[in-house]
Amino acid sequence: MSDIHDLDRRYVFHPFSVAQNHQQSGATMMARSAEGCWITDDAGKRYLDAMAGLWCVNVGYGRERIADALADQARQLSYFHGFSSMATEPAAILAERVISKAPEGFSKVFFGASGSDANDTQAKIVWYYNNLRDMPQKKKIIARDRGYHGVTVMSAGLTGLPGLHAGFDLPLPMIRHVSAPHNLWTRNAGEDDAAFTARMAQELDDLIVAEGPDTVAAFIAEPVMGAGGVIVPPEGYFPAMQQVLDRHDVLLIADEVICGFGRLGTWFGSDRMNMKPDLMSVAKGITSGYAPLSAVLVGEKVWSVICEGSAKYGAFGHGYTYTAHPVTAAAALANLDIVEEENLVTRAGEMGDYMNASLKKAFADLPITAETRGCGLMAAVEFAKPHGDSWQKFDPAAGVGPRIVRAALEDGVICRALPNGDAISFSPPFTVTHEEIDLAVSTVRKAAGTVHDALRAENAL
Ligand code: PMP
Numbered sequence: 001m002s003d004i005h006d007l008d009r010r011y012v013f014h015p016f017s018v019a020q021n022h023q024q025s026g027a028t029m030m031a032r033s034a035e036g037c038w039i040t041d042d043a044g045k046r047y048l049d050a051m052a053g054l055w056c057v058n059v060g061y062g063r064e065r066i067a068d069a070l071a072d073q074a075r076q077l078s079y080f081h082g083f084s085s086m087a088t089e090p091a092a093i094l095a096e097r098v099i100s101k102a103p104e105g106f107s108k109v110f111f112g113a114s115g116s117d118a119n120d121t122q123a124k125i126v127w128y129y130n131n132l133r134d135m136p137q138k139k140k141i142i143a144r145d146r147g148y149h150g151v152t153v154m155s156a157g158l159t160g161l162p163g164l165h166a167g168f169d170l171p172l173p174m175i176r177h178v179s180a181p182h183n184l185w186t187r188n189a190g191e192d193d194a195a196f197t198a199r200m201a202q203e204l205d206d207l208i209v210a211e212g213p214d215t216v217a218a219f220i221a222e223p224v225m226g227a228g229g230v231i232v233p234p235e236g237y238f239p240a241m242q243q244v245l246d247r248h249d250v251l252l253i254a255d256e257v258i259c260g261f262g263r264l265g266t267w268f269g270s271d272r273m274n275m276k277p278d279l280m281s282v283a284k285g286i287t288s289g290y291a292p293l294s295a296v297l298v299g300e301k302v303w304s305v306i307c308e309g310s311a312k313y314g315a316f317g318h319g320y321t322y323t324a325h326p327v328t329a330a331a332a333l334a335n336l337d338i339v340e341e342e343n344l345v346t347r348a349g350e351m352g353d354y355m356n357a358s359l360k361k362a363f364a365d366l367p368i369t370a371e372t373r374g375c376g377l378m379a380a381v382e383f384a385k386p387h388g389d390s391w392q393k394f395d396p397a398a399g400v401g402p403r404i405v406r407a408a409l410e411d412g413v414i415c416r417a418l419p420n421g422d423a424i425s426f427s428p429p430f431t432v433t434h435e436e437i438d439l440a441v442s443t444v445r446k447a448a449g450t451v452h453d454a455l456r457a458e459n460a461l
Contacts, residue, residue: 004029004042015151028409034061037429037436039414049414050440052429055226055258055378056284058348059338060429066290066334073330082111082324084315090329097336098295101267102280108298111324115257115283116150118294119220122253122279123154124318126218129251129302132309139174140211142204142219142250146180146228146420149220149255149281158220161228161419176211178203180225181233184371184382184391185421193234201240205247213248218279223269226258229423230380232373238275251278251302257294261285262339262430264376265349272375278302288335291328344430352376355426355437362445368400368452368461377430382423383448385461394422398460400451407447413440 008027013019031042037060040046052058059066073090080088095109110125112118123141130138141158143149149158156164157171160180165171179186179200187196208216219241225231245252254277259269262285266272270280278301283294298306310316322328339345356374363369363381370384370391383400384391394400401417401424408415416425426440455461 004031036060036062037432045412047409047412047414048436048440048443050426050428050432050444051414051416052427053289054284055263055427056289058262058285058430059288059335059342059344060431063288063290063334063338065338066288066331069330069334070291070327073327077326080326081321083319088324088326088329090326090333091324094329094332094336097333098282098286098297101261102297103268103270103276105299105301106280106297107300108303110296110298110319111329112283112294112296112320113292113322113325113328114150114294115255115281116152116155117320118257118281118283118296119149119155119158119253119255120152121296121318122218122220122281123158125279125296125298125302125306126251126253128313128316129305130217132305132312135214137212137215138217138249140176140216141174142176142178142207142216144180144221144225145177146182146225146231147177147220147222147255148225148227149222150257163419176207178207180228180231181237182229182231183373184384189390193236197234197236197240200237201244204241205244208244208248208250213250216248216250218251218253219245220253220255221275222255222257223259223273223275224264224375224378226378226425226427227418229382229418229421230374230378230425232375233273235274238273242276253277253279253281255281257281257283258285258378258427259376261336262345262348262376263378263427265345265352266376267345286335287328287331288338290335291325291331292322293325293328293332339430342431348377348430351428351430351432351434351437352378354434355379355428355432355441358437358441359426362441363448366445366448366452368448368455374426377426377428377432379426380418380423381444381448382421384422394460398455400455403451403454404444404448407450408444411443411447413443413447415440415444 005026029042032040143158145160147160149155157175160177254270260282264272278299280297287293360372368383371382401422405417
C-alpha cells in the first residue's frame with residue numbers, strides 16, 4: 001500500500017494551498033488523536049491548537065458525549081430531509097434551542113451545512129423578501145473590505161479579500177464593498193473613535209445614496225472580523241452604521257459564523273457589539289466542528305413578509321439535501337449541552353481577557369509589533385515596519401506572518417497567518433487553560449523574535 005502522504009499528494013486537491021508547493025512539501029497529517037486543545041500528527045508530534053481548527057472547535061477535541069450523540073442518532077435515524085414539510089426531531093429541538101439564545105425578534109431557523117451556504121441563503125432570502133415587497137430593483141448587497149463570508153459564488157464575492165476573487169471572475173455584479181474599521185490601516189492620524197465611526201457611517205451612506213437606496217437590499221458584517229484580521233470595531237460603530245441602514249430600508253445581516261455561540265463571551269457577537277441584525281448566519285460553534293452544520297436565523301420582520309407572501313411563489317424554492325440533517329443536529333444539541341453545563345460562554349470571555357492582556361504584554365517590546373488586538377477568545381498580533389510615527393506594511397513576498405506561523409508550528413503551536421497584511425491570529429477552544437495560553441503566547445513571541453532578528457540580518461527592516 002502507498003504511504004498515506006503519497007496518497008494525499010497524488011489525489012487530494014487542497015483548499016487554500018499553493019498547488020505546486022503542496023506537490024513538493026506534502027501535508028502535515030493530523031492522524032493520531034486530539035484531546036482538549038491538543039492534536040497529534042502522524043509522526044507523533046503534539047501541537048497546541050491555538051486556533052481551535054478553523055475557529056470552530058469551541059468545546060475542545062475528544063468529547064465522547066458528542067461522539068456518542070452522533071453515533072446514537074446515526075443508529076436511530078441516520079437521515080431524513082426537510083423538504084415538503086418533512087421533519088426530524090433533533091432539528092426541531094435544535095431550532096427552538098437556537099432561537100431561545102438569539103437576540104429578541106428572531107423566529108425561524110433555516111439549516112445548511114457550511115457558513116458559505118448560509119450566506120448564499122441570506123442573499124436569496126433578501127432578494128425574495130424584496131421581490132415579495134414589489135421592490136425588484138432592491139438587490140445589491142454591501143459587504144466590507146477584509147470581511148470573510150465564505151467561498152461559494154455569492155459568498156466569495158461578499159468576502160472582501162482579493163485572493164478569493166482573483167482567477168474566479170468574482171465578485172458578482174450586485175456586490176459592493178466599504179472600508180473595514182481597521183484601526184491600523186483605515187483610521188486617519190489623530191482621528192478619535194467618534195470621528196472614525198462617523199466617517200465609516202458616512203462612507204456607507206454615500207455609497208447607498210450613489211447606488212440609489214432603492215437598489216440596495218442588505219449590508220453584511222461580522223461582529224468582529226475574523227479571517228480578514230480580527231478587526232474589532234470601535235464601540236459606537238454598529239449603532240452608527242445601523243442608523244444609515246434604517247434610513248435607507250437596508251437589512252442588516254450579522255455573519256456570526258465565528259462569533260456565534262460564545263467566542264466573544266456572549267452567546268452572539270451581536271450582543272457584545274451592539275448590533276440589531278435582521279438576519280444572522282451561524283455555523284462553526286453550533287457543533288464545535290464535530291459535524292458540518294450551519295443556520296440562517298430569520299427575524300420576524302423578514303419572516304412575516306415571507307410567510308404572508310408564500311402564495312405568490314408557492315413552495316420556497318431553496319434548500320439542501322442536508323438541510324436539517326438529524327445527525328448534525330444531534331451533535332449540535334450535545335455540543336450546546338456542554339457549552340451550557342460547563343458555563344463556557346462566560347469562560348470564553350474571561351479567558352479571552354487573559355489572552356488579550358498576555359499578548360499585549362508579551363509583544364509590546366518587539367519593534368515590529370504594530371498592533372495587538374482582540375475581543376473575547378479572538379485575537380491577532382499584526383507586524384509591520386516602523387515608519388516614523390506610523391507603520392508600513394512589509395512586502396508580501398517577505399512572508400513575515402507565514403514565517404512566524406511556521407516557526408511556531410515547528411515549536412508545537414498552531415496559529416494562523418491572515419491575508420492582506422502580516423497579522424497572525426489566535427482563537428483557541430473555550431476550555432483553554434491559563435498555562436496553555438501562556439505556552440501559546442511565549443512560543444509565538446519567541447518565533448516572532450527569531451523572524452525579527454532574521455529580517456534585520458536580511459536588511460528587510
Ligand atoms: N463567515 C465567516 C465569518 C467565516 O469565518 C467563515 C469561515 N471561516 C465563513 C463564513 C464560511 O464558512 P465555511 O468555511 O463553513 O463555508
